């Protein structure tokens with residue numbers, strides 16, 4: 001059973017109280033063999049976070065996390081660009097069914113697009129199972145360059161999810177097809193974390209683009225990303241929010257063109273020159289909110305969505321951090 005958000009929120013307090021009472025029960029029935037004399041001060045609670053590591057085409061991460069607000073700290077220790085997208089498939093869909101019915105279709109479709117057979121390539125996507133259209137994207141960590149650690153703070157309801165990265169290898173194949181897909185269970189246990197406080201608010205819309213009063217001085221920032229609406233763009237995915245550092249040799253047109261996976265030259269290794277991806281918040285439904293943190297030093301930066309024609313949609317915004 002998967003709780004919807006409203007049910008989940010009302011159950012949250014009850015579940016918390018129930019686990020607290022259970023905890024008291026365990027504490028009060030200590031057996032005579034117990035030798036530990038730990039005080040509550042010594043039992044520091046686990047931090048409400050997980051570390052995720054990519055070394056090649058993998059997600060090294062826990063299989064289960066608690067529900068509620070949770071920190072996703074993603075270390076990209078590989079030499080390729082990645083992201084983490086959280087897929088919420090209809091109940092009953094397994095990793096095996098995704099590998100059997102979904103990944104081959106994307107693999108074949110992209111191979112045809114790479115060969116310049118555009119019509120055949122897009123026709124291939126008609127072979128996706130009907131349940132694929134019911135997938136809801138629940139956020140995740142935005143694009144992260146090699147050797148960068150990014151951090152997002154996300155809220156999930158109990159259920160089964162799949163995390164994936166569909167950036168492409170230099171061969172033109174999606175990372176998802178190379179192993180970057182993993183099941184993640186969000187348990188009924190509730191994370192002790194409350195909704196973070198943001199330094200900078202970003203309002204994201206498919207109609208009006210990115211609305212933000214960007215930071216201008218160096219520092220460590222928590223960004224709030226509010227998804228005012230959501231829609232499917234020309235690349236069949238919805239909008240998200242990525243933070244990039246623009247070095248002197250960066251070219252905004254190249255960055256924008258790269259943000260389209262349909263293009264054989266898009267969303268593929270190597271990433272655009274002079275662009276360092278620092279994470280962000282991946283696609284979320286309308287009305288949802290995610291957070292991410294970043295350390296900003298003097299230089300040029302941009303917020304950008306992974307959609308075609310980002311600048312024409314006001315989904316590409318450049319800003320500068322000065323000394």
Ligand SMILES: [Cu+2]
Pocket residue numbers: 081082083165166167175180
């Ligand atoms: Cu990847």
